[in-house]
Amino acid sequence: xxxxxxxxxxxxxxxxxxxxxNCTYTATGYPSLFWYVQYPGEGLQLLLxxxxxxxxxxxxxxxxxxxxxxxxxxxxxxxxxxxDSAVYFCALRRGGTSYGKLTFGxxxxxxxxP
Amino acid sequence: xxxxxxxxxxxxxxxxxxxxxxCTQDMRHNAMYWYRQDLGLGLRLIHYSNTAGTTGKGExxxxxxxxxxxxxxxxxxxxSAVPSQTSVxxxxxxxxxxxxxxxxxxxxTRLTVL
Numbered sequence: 001x002x003x004x005x006x007x008x009x010x011x012x013x014x015x016x017x018x019x020x021x022n023c024t025y026t027a028t029g030y031p032s033l034f035w036y037v038q039y040p041g042e043g044l045q046l047l048l049x050x051x052x053x054x055x056x057x058x059x060x061x062x063x064x065x066x067x068x069x070x071x072x073x074x075x076x077x078x079x080x081x082x083x084d085s086a087v088y089f090c091a092l093r094r095g096g097t098s099y100g101k102l103t104f105g106x107x108x109x110x111x112x113x114p
Numbered sequence: 115x116x117x118x119x120x121x122x123x124x125x126x127x128x129x130x131x132x133x134x135x136x137c138t139q140d141m142r143h144n145a146m147y148w149y150r151q152d153l154g155l156g157l158r159l160i161h162y163s164n165t166a167g168t169t170g171k172g173e174x175x176x177x178x179x180x181x182x183x184x185x186x187x188x189x190x191x192x193x194s195a196v197p198s199q200t201s202v203x204x205x206x207x208x209x210x211x212x213x214x215x216x217x218x219x220x221x222x223t224r225l226t227v228l
Contacts, residue, residue: 004156032215043118043204043219044157089156093215101147101172102217104156 002027002103004090010109013080021075021108023064023090031092033057033066033073034102038087047075047088080112116140118220120205126226127195135190135223137205145210146188147172147217148180150201157204163188164210195227 007022025031032051036044048057053068062077073090090105121136139146144165149157149172159172163182177199179191188207192199205220 006156041221043221044206044217045219046216049216101159101162102157104149104158106154106156
């Protein structure tokens with residue numbers, strides 16, 4: 001079945017540090033890939049997405065590139081802020097299906113210190 | 115615009131009791147989902163509904179039931195709660211099959227079964 005694996009957390013960084021959160025997936029066909037973010041006490045919200053190989057999703061300074069050859073969708077940001085502290089989830093939606101059932105990774109807790 | 119509302123915000127429940135978690139969306143989305151979030155496991159799909167009048171089983175459906183009598187409401191029922199159902203429950207909706215496949219999440223219900 002489909003699965004998503006994220007790097008082990010939690011991740012603790014100082015403000016302005018470079019961030020990478022690794023994500024790899026297993027799925028049949030050509031899935032769409034997503035990063036969702038969950039701020040403390042809130043539900044998840046979409047951060048960025050990519051729907052085909054070599055697409056780059058970007059939002060709020062975060063980027064991720066859909067790498068089919070390595071089945072990866074790593075999240076990066078060049079300079080993190082304290083306000084980026086949250087839980088980040090990588091997810092996939094299997095390609096070819098009409099409806100949006102998502103498979104999530106286990107989540108990575110990010111804490112950014114001033 | 116409220117988006118997705120969930121009730122209650124939190125609940126402590128005795129084992130064996132029946133409980134219904136409520137979810138309402140005002141975006142006229144056709145698809146709705148219920149997830150549970152557990153530390154280290156990410157979000158797992160419990161049940162989903164592609165459109166009013168239809169429902170389907172997700173990854174972890176045992177012990178839960180849903181109904182979709184109309185577009186806006188998607189209640190989740192625990193017929194006889196057990197401690198392993200202690201979790202945070204998120205309802206989500208999407209315009210599945212539409213131009214955007216983004217899922218929108220409610221704020222969650224924190225359920226403790228003793």
